[in-house]
Every structure is written in C-alpha cells, then in structure tokens.
Amino acid sequence: HHVQLQSEALKEWKQHIEPKKNDIESIKKDIVSHTLETLCRNPYNLDKMAVYQATAHAVRDRLLEDWNLTQEAIHQQNPKRCYYLSMEFLIGRALDNALHCLEVKDAYKQSVKDLGFSLEDLLEQERDAALGNGGLGRLAACYMDAAATLDYPTWGYGLRYQYGIFKQIINNEGYQTEVPDYWLNADGNPWEFPRSDIKYEVQFYGYVATKVNEKGESRMSWEGGDKVQAMAYDVPIPGYDTKGCGNIRLWSAKSLKTFDFASFNDGDYDRSVADQKNAENLTSVLYPNDNHNVGKELRLKQEYFFVSASLQDIIYRFKHTNAAWKEFPDKVAVQLNDTHPTLAIPELQRILVDIEGLEWDDAWDIVTRVFAFTNHTVLPEALECWSVPMMEKILPRHMQIVYDINLFFLQKFEKVFQNDRGLLNRVSIIEESNPQQVRMAYLAVVGSHTVNGVAALHSELIKTELFSEFIKYYGPEKFINITNGITPRRWLYQANPALRELITETLGSKKWVTHLDELKNLKKYAEDKSFQKKWIDVKLQNKTRLADWIKTHLDISVDPHALFDIQVKRIHEYKRQFMNILSVIYRYKNIQLLSAEERKELTPRVVIFGGKSAPGYYIAKMVIKLITTVAQVVNNDDSIDNLLKVVYIPDYNVSLAEIIVPASDISQHISTAGTEASGTSNMKFVLNGGLILGTVDGANIEIRDEIGEENIFMFGTLSDKVADIRHHQKYHGVPMDPNLQVVLHAIQAGEFGGFETASVFGPLINTLTYGGDYYLISADFEQYLDAHDKVDALFKDKTTWAKKSILCTAGMGFFSADRATREYADKIWNLKPFTIEKK
Ligand code: CRA
Known part of the structure; x- marks a missing residue:
C-alpha cells in the first residue's frame, strides 16, 4: 500500500462542504453541472443517455454522502x-432503486421534466x-x-x-x-x-x-x-x-x-x-x-x-x-x-x-x-x-x-x-x-x-x-x-407503484416498507368490497402495463382481462417448463374440441414464459424451441377465439421481472419435489398479490403455511415419494399418463411446426419415455391438469379471487430479506x- 498522508487543512475544509439539497432547483443545477462538467456535453449535443448519466451522477453524489458517513461511523465504532x-x-x-431509497424520486421526476426530459425514459437507458x-x-x-x-x-x-x-x-x-x-x-x-x-x-x-x-x-x-x-x-x-x-x-x-x-x-x-x-x-x-x-x-x-x-x-x-x-x-x-x-x-x-x-x-x-x-x-x-x-x-x-x-x-x-x-x-x-x-x-x-x-x-x-x-x-x-427472503423495496415499493400507494393509504403509513409483517393488517380488508375493487384495479393496471410491453416488443396482442399465467426463471429440466408447455398443448387441443356454448364457459388465458438456458444445455434449449413453436401455432390459430395465447419473453432479467412480477394472476413454481432448494420468485409474485400454482417444494411449503392452504394451488408427488417412483420407473418403465400420451402424439404427428420440427423434439420426448422421466412429469401430470381446472374455475369468481389475492400479500411478511438477514x-x-x- 502507498503512504497514507494526513492533511489537517483538508479535515478542516471538509466541515465546510454543504450537504446536497433535495429541492427541485438544486437538483436541476446538479444535473446541469454534471452534464457540462462531468460529461462535457452541452445543450446542442445531448441525448437521453447523456441526461441519464448526468442524473445518475447527481444521485450518486447523494449516495456518496451516506457512503462516507457510513465508513466513518464504522471506522470509529x-x-x-x-x-x-x-x-x-x-x-x-440502480437509478430507480436509489431514487426510491433516498425518497427523492418525485423531486427528480419534476427536475428532469423541467429540463425537457421524462424520467421514465431516462431510467430505460440504464443497463x-x-x-x-x-x-x-x-x-x-x-x-x-x-x-x-x-x-x-x-x-x-x-x-x-x-x-x-x-x-x-x-x-x-x-x-x-x-x-x-x-x-x-x-x-x-x-x-x-x-x-x-x-x-x-x-x-x-x-x-x-x-x-x-x-x-x-x-x-x-x-x-x-x-x-x-x-x-x-x-x-x-x-x-x-x-x-x-x-x-x-x-x-x-x-x-x-x-x-x-x-x-x-x-x-x-x-x-x-x-x-x-x-x-x-x-x-x-x-x-x-x-x-x-x-x-x-x-x-x-x-x-x-x-x-x-x-x-x-x-x-x-x-x-x-x-x-x-x-x-x-x-x-x-x-x-x-x-x-x-x-x-x-x-x-x-x-x-x-x-x-x-x-x-x-x-x-x-x-x-x-x-x-x-x-x-x-x-x-x-x-x-x-x-x-x-x-x-x-x-x-x-x-x-x-x-x-x-x-x-x-x-x-x-x-x-x-x-x-x-x-x-x-x-x-x-x-x-x-x-x-x-x-x-x-x-x-x-x-x-x-x-x-x-x-x-x-x-x-x-x-x-x-x-x-x-x-x-x-x-x-x-x-x-x-x-x-430465503426478498427485499420489499425493489420487489414491491419500486416495482409496483400502484399497489405501494394502495397499501400505504390503507395502512396509514409506510412502516411496512421496513417492517413487512405490517402487511398482516391488510387481512381485515380481504372481504371489503370497495377495497377489493381497488385491489383488482391495481392488478389490472399492472397487467395492462405488461400487455403494452408485449405489444410493443413482440407485437402480440393479449387481453389484460384474461388470466395471466406466468413461469419465468432459468430453464432447467427440474423446474419442468416442459410439463407446463405440454399442459398448454393439452389445453389447446381441448379448446379445439369445445362447442361455442362450452367456449363461453372457459377462462381466456395468456401463458407467459421467460428465462435463459445455459448455452450448453441441449435439452433446455429444446424446451425453449418447443415453447416458441407452440406459441407460433396457437397465436396464429384464429379458430380458438383468443381463448389461449402463448408468449415467450426473451432475455428475462431483473428489469423485466420488475414489470412481469406485479402482473401475474397465477405464477408457476412446479419443480419436482425436493429439487428446488427454495425459489425466491415465488415470494415476489405472492407479495404482489399473485396466486401460486406450485408443487410441495422449497419455500412454496412455507408460503402455504403463512398465507393458508386455501390460498395456494398445490399438487404433485411429495418429496419423500420421489426416490421410490424414480427407482420403479428406471426398472419397470414409465407409466404414461393417458392425457400426456395424447399430447406427445400431437407433437410427434407434426402438429407443431411440421414433421421436420417434430424430429427435433425427439430427444426431448425421449427424456420422458426411454429416459425414465427422472423429473416425474408423467407421474404428476394428472394432478397438474386438475390443479389447472381449479384455477380456471376460481378465476371466474372475481370476489373470491380478490380475497385470496389480498390474503397472499397480507401473509408475506415473513419472506422479507430483512427477516432473513437478521437471522443470519x-x-x-x-x-x-x-x-x-x-x-
Ligand atoms: N439456482 C436454488 O436452486 C434458490 C437459490 C437461492 C439456487 C434456488 O432454489 O432459491 O439458489 N441454487 O438460494 C443454486 O444456485 C448453486 O445453487 C439457484 O439459484
């Protein structure tokens, strides 16, 4: 290390540094001076990236005051x-998160607006x-x-x-x-x-x-x-x-x-x-x-x-x-x-x-x-x-x-x-x-x-x-x-402004942001009609926000009133996105068989997938190919009256999660029991009032215990039964679920992408048959379809759904990262x- 110099004069002058101010005039000056001095740009030579950078520097100056205070305090203590x-x-x-943590977002929004820009645009510049x-x-x-x-x-x-x-x-x-x-x-x-x-x-x-x-x-x-x-x-x-x-x-x-x-x-x-x-x-x-x-x-x-x-x-x-x-x-x-x-x-x-x-x-x-x-x-x-x-x-x-x-x-x-x-x-x-x-x-x-x-x-x-x-x-x-726990700051306060406002207004304070257990006080409003109405409206706003994103980026039209059914996470055999898309095929084929009268009874669904496969993970990549192929067919089939849409959101990441998570009616966490250590997106979705369709695995179990088993759709083989079934299937073959059989035949018959594509899916289908179905897709398939039926039925009852959704959020206090960090x-x-x- 280099020689550490001490300067009494510097120590003295440090006292004269004024803390940054959070009024709009001061913020504007900060942004402008960073534009001119830090970035060396001028009003003739600006773009959104430059203004984002200048704004980020202004916010970071404020963070740094706290950073220095913190280091000093820790050093002394x-x-x-x-x-x-x-x-x-x-x-x-980082920018939106910092603005929220420092509680200066409104002031910055106005300042940036006064300078001729939109803060939301600037936030989008950040990688x-x-x-x-x-x-x-x-x-x-x-x-x-x-x-x-x-x-x-x-x-x-x-x-x-x-x-x-x-x-x-x-x-x-x-x-x-x-x-x-x-x-x-x-x-x-x-x-x-x-x-x-x-x-x-x-x-x-x-x-x-x-x-x-x-x-x-x-x-x-x-x-x-x-x-x-x-x-x-x-x-x-x-x-x-x-x-x-x-x-x-x-x-x-x-x-x-x-x-x-x-x-x-x-x-x-x-x-x-x-x-x-x-x-x-x-x-x-x-x-x-x-x-x-x-x-x-x-x-x-x-x-x-x-x-x-x-x-x-x-x-x-x-x-x-x-x-x-x-x-x-x-x-x-x-x-x-x-x-x-x-x-x-x-x-x-x-x-x-x-x-x-x-x-x-x-x-x-x-x-x-x-x-x-x-x-x-x-x-x-x-x-x-x-x-x-x-x-x-x-x-x-x-x-x-x-x-x-x-x-x-x-x-x-x-x-x-x-x-x-x-x-x-x-x-x-x-x-x-x-x-x-x-x-x-x-x-x-x-x-x-x-x-x-x-x-x-x-x-x-x-x-x-x-x-x-x-x-x-x-x-x-x-x-x-x-x-595990998740931070309520990013995953509710920041990602879901509409729900944040409703909760704060209802509970009368923001205490919940750092004491997430406070959410339990929402329970008493679960059956309150006017609260339910506001709650449903928030969800609709968030679904509309996602629908707009999907329209803009993927040119697929989805109806925000349909049931949004979401599975976003890394693509992995144990997470069973394969089982999900197979059930989508089952649903699709079923819709084709329904009469006009029967179709009126069916809940329209938008099934949304997202997630990356490891570049070298062949089977996971085939799952993605199957999903996108099914989406192609289903979304272009005018004969199904928009009762089903399938969307693959590319490049799932934290920023996209912030738009996706608040928009779910149902999210899926359907790993083979015993394989998903915890899962954390399950917590994010439920915190935002989404119901879970999940297996008895990882933190799903504790979520159930906290929110009540009547507020979660659970299905599937229990973890202590998995080993026996695997053993049996390995030596006696896989008993193929009859509905699953129909679905596999449809793929093999070229109903999705023609015969040539069907052959591409051969190795994927083989994991179920000759491969011994290690992740128990066949064994769980019937229960999985039954659970979907229950979801469909319940979604028609808006009041009961709203009540469950409220109880979901209300029961999530335990899953705060604050609680987890305190335990550590x-x-x-x-x-x-x-x-x-x-x-
Ligand atoms: N892949 C688990 O699979 C768990 C997270 C965080 C994982 C998840 O179920 O929620 O860790 N495991 O605890 C992992 O990375 C190396 O193991 C994960 O993210």
Whole structure:
C-alpha cells in the first residue's frame, strides 16, 4: 500500500462542504453541472443517455454522502463486521432503486421534466448489472439491500465481470442464441468507483518449498509461478430510511508489470506479454450455468483470485485495528455463498500458518470460527468438485493444506466411528475416483462453524441426504435453516407503484416498507368490497402495463382481462417448463374440441414464459424451441377465439421481472419435489398479490403455511415419494399418463411446426419415455391438469379471487430479506447494527 498522508487543512475544509439539497432547483443545477462538467456535453449535443448519466451522477453524489458517513461511523465504532462472499450479485438497475431509497424520486421526476426530459425514459437507458445467473445471485443482491437498510456493518465481495450473463435472443426459428453482455460499454458505469489505491497480488502455479522464518521455525512457502493483480471497484448499495449506505467490493484482474519472468517464463518475452492479456481474462466473463458445475480451469482460477483478493483486503482492514489474531473471529464473520468461495478456507489457513507463523491448531480454530457456509442446492450435477491434479498445478500449497485438513478431520472422525472404512470414504473431502476430486461442499462443511440451507424442506434434505454422515459426527446443531427472503423495496415499493400507494393509504403509513409483517393488517380488508375493487384495479393496471410491453416488443396482442399465467426463471429440466408447455398443448387441443356454448364457459388465458438456458444445455434449449413453436401455432390459430395465447419473453432479467412480477394472476413454481432448494420468485409474485400454482417444494411449503392452504394451488408427488417412483420407473418403465400420451402424439404427428420440427423434439420426448422421466412429469401430470381446472374455475369468481389475492400479500411478511438477514446476523454472524442517524 502507498503512504497514507494526513492533511489537517483538508479535515478542516471538509466541515465546510454543504450537504446536497433535495429541492427541485438544486437538483436541476446538479444535473446541469454534471452534464457540462462531468460529461462535457452541452445543450446542442445531448441525448437521453447523456441526461441519464448526468442524473445518475447527481444521485450518486447523494449516495456518496451516506457512503462516507457510513465508513466513518464504522471506522470509529469498530464493530464486528461481516463479509458476504459471493461469485454472483444480480443487481439489476440502480437509478430507480436509489431514487426510491433516498425518497427523492418525485423531486427528480419534476427536475428532469423541467429540463425537457421524462424520467421514465431516462431510467430505460440504464443497463442491468447482471453479474449473476438466477436466484443465488439475486438473493445476494437482496441481502445487501437488507443489510444496508438495517445498518449492519456488512460488505459484499464479488468479481467485476466485464461480461455479465449473456443477452438471450430468440431467433426466427424460435431457438435461443446468446450475445455477449458487455455492460461496461463506452458510456461508462456511474455506479462503481475504481479504487486504484486498493490492489493486491494474487499468485498461481509455482511450487512449495520449506523456509526458515524470523522465529527460526521451518515453514512451508509457496514460491514462484504467476502473479496477477486484483483491483477494487466499489458499488454503493443504498439502504432505505437510513443515513447508512452499503458496499459491494468487486475485484477486477489487471496484469502486473512485475511479471515473474525468471521462474516461470524463463525469458520468453512474447509469451509473457500474451500472458498479461490472459491475466485480464480472469474476470472477463461470468460462467452462465445455473445449478450446474462444469469444472473448468479458468473457473477455478476465478474462484481463487476472488478469495485471495477478498481475504487480503479483510486482513489488511483487521490489522489496521492492531488487534491480535486470536480476536479475528470476534471481529470478522465470513459467509460463503455456496461452495464457490470455499477456497477461502484453505487460503486463510495458509496465511495464518505459512505467513503469520501460527500453529496449525490455533489457526484452524480461528478459521472454523470465522466461516459459515450456505448450501443452495442438493442437485448432484451442481456440487463443485475439483480434480486433484488441476488443483495441484494451480494451487500446489492449497492442495497440501486440503490434504492435511482432511487427514486431521478423518483422524478425529475415526476415533468416534472405528473400523468403518466405507464411512470414512464417504465423508472424505477427497473422492477416490480417477482422477481424485476435491469435494468442495465437504470442505465447506468441515471448515465452517455453521451450515445453512435456504428453506425448511431443503435444510431437512441437507441433514438427511447431502450431509447425513456429517451429522453423526458434528450433531445436528451445526446445520440450520434460514429461509430465503426478498427485499420489499425493489420487489414491491419500486416495482409496483400502484399497489405501494394502495397499501400505504390503507395502512396509514409506510412502516411496512421496513417492517413487512405490517402487511398482516391488510387481512381485515380481504372481504371489503370497495377495497377489493381497488385491489383488482391495481392488478389490472399492472397487467395492462405488461400487455403494452408485449405489444410493443413482440407485437402480440393479449387481453389484460384474461388470466395471466406466468413461469419465468432459468430453464432447467427440474423446474419442468416442459410439463407446463405440454399442459398448454393439452389445453389447446381441448379448446379445439369445445362447442361455442362450452367456449363461453372457459377462462381466456395468456401463458407467459421467460428465462435463459445455459448455452450448453441441449435439452433446455429444446424446451425453449418447443415453447416458441407452440406459441407460433396457437397465436396464429384464429379458430380458438383468443381463448389461449402463448408468449415467450426473451432475455428475462431483473428489469423485466420488475414489470412481469406485479402482473401475474397465477405464477408457476412446479419443480419436482425436493429439487428446488427454495425459489425466491415465488415470494415476489405472492407479495404482489399473485396466486401460486406450485408443487410441495422449497419455500412454496412455507408460503402455504403463512398465507393458508386455501390460498395456494398445490399438487404433485411429495418429496419423500420421489426416490421410490424414480427407482420403479428406471426398472419397470414409465407409466404414461393417458392425457400426456395424447399430447406427445400431437407433437410427434407434426402438429407443431411440421414433421421436420417434430424430429427435433425427439430427444426431448425421449427424456420422458426411454429416459425414465427422472423429473416425474408423467407421474404428476394428472394432478397438474386438475390443479389447472381449479384455477380456471376460481378465476371466474372475481370476489373470491380478490380475497385470496389480498390474503397472499397480507401473509408475506415473513419472506422479507430483512427477516432473513437478521437471522443470519443473530444465529450465524453474531453481528449487531452500527449506530447511524435515521433519515
Ligand atoms: N439456482 C436454488 O436452486 C434458490 C437459490 C437461492 C439456487 C434456488 O432454489 O432459491 O439458489 N441454487 O438460494 C443454486 O444456485 C448453486 O445453487 C439457484 O439459484
């Protein structure tokens, strides 16, 4: 680090800086001066992007006041801090969110209007910060919002990918194609602060030697290899109703001029220049897999780069307080968001033993009191494993340390469970395959003091299946549940202005925005006719907003009075979008058979899909193709009297979710029981008064318990029955549901896209037949269709529907990210809020 200078004069002058003002005249001046000075644009040379940028800079100045206050307060109070390590932060747009959190949106709207622009237009200029795949990354963003709002001294750490999750294009043939998301385009990103003074070196490759340290002790030392530089970028995270402001520190890889030519490149100059470019590749792209692990070398390097830089930064800050190492766990909590940052465990152990000279056991005691681990999935294909030879090459010292961690763990384990070789093999951090693999989830369990699942059922499955052998040793207390939560700021206050106003007016205050339990006071209006009318009107407004979007962007006309049935999430076999579209085909064929009289009785439906498939996930891509093909046929069939429309919304992302979520009558969360750890969009839809059609899985179960089982449509095989059915189907074939059979025949007969297209769907259909129907689509199909019938019937009864919808919103207090974050702080981090003024 560079020399830190102190200036008394600067300290003195700091007192004279006037706080920014929020009146319209001041805001206009701020925007204009940013236009002229920050952007060097003039009134003859403006566009919406420039005015957006100027407005964003004006808002960010206000955020920064809070940011600086916060850092000062935390510095002075020196509380225990928590660091949330996550390879993904799916933030979305920042401007609208900041305007709402600072409660200056109206003033800005007027100011921008006075200057000749529309704020809504400007908001549309912003690119999403899409540094995540799906639920896991969005969860991290929601928790940062909550931590900032609750004044927890919590920072996020992540990677500053130059390319976020790809942009999805649905081509003319109805297939997904991918376009890179270069979100840090030439316009620049006003929401990040480059910290050129905060840089660390990160090492790769090399070898391990023994060295004698200052105390004369012999220690291992990691020598040679490659070095890459990590530079910090800070992203301020506004809190609501507080002067506090949170932070996510993202690392960007830069090449180092001081390259280790001697030991690695051996004077090979041109190669070393090429390697410098390679250094920057480290943080160029987010891996676009959701719930799927690929085991690529570059990914391992990203993970280590991330944890190395973050730990160096955390330790630098800790050392600044002159505390002794044994106090580290009292000052620092680190949460590992899934196994992606698990290398932090051997990395901290390495720093403490090799560099700081602590004894192994003392170091290990510190490590295991600092880290806690959140597991987000039980799907085997998602569990990270790294091949031992790869780790040995890239991180030779860490591999040794992992072996030692494993050895000491197994030795202790063996004392308790003697003479059970099989058991030792099953709990070993090293899998004895060829090549051997490091089981990262096991390493995370052994190196953490607490392991949590993300919904009640999921946390049970962790104990009974994933980590069942570990319970025998650690006891059950180490494994806890913290059900996921979502931020009510973005997902109701910001995304649903009409409902926000109705709720605030009805409850008489905005307390609900930070105390979501207050929503329960809506229950008493559930049967109030005039309230129901307003409630229904809000929903209609939001459906109209979405219908307009669909008309403008996709040129499909949908009737806002029809039932909006929505499934938006990553495309995955376990999420069963396939089952959904098969039921749509069933509905379509049924409508064709109905008489004019019968058709009058049917509820018109708009079935909306959205979501990205991993680029290499063939079956998921076929599901998209099937949906778009069915949409083509159905939407162009004039004979069905607009009773059915099918819409595929391309490039589903956070910004689109903000328009889609408030517009659902029904949303579908229909994973095979036991596969969806929690789901979080289920919470968003219900919070906005949408009913759920779902399976008995993930957080659906707790949503049911909170809102009442009469207010949710649930169906399907229970999780404890799934394994038996799979086993049976594997050996005795899949009993094909008769209605499903009809649907599959229709596809095979070329009713959707002709014979040539039908052959494209062959492999997809085979997953149900020869493939053994692993996700139980056939087994659940009848119950699924029955549930749809119930939805249709109930939708005709507007009053009952409105009542249920109100009770949905009213029952969602528990699912606030504030509650979840408090649980982490109380049960895992032992963290208290710091003191700062309220707004
Ligand atoms: N894919 C789960 O599948 C869960 C989120 C956040 C997931 C979701 O059910 O809501 O995490 N798991 O807890 C995951 O990413 C690596 O595992 C997800 O987003």
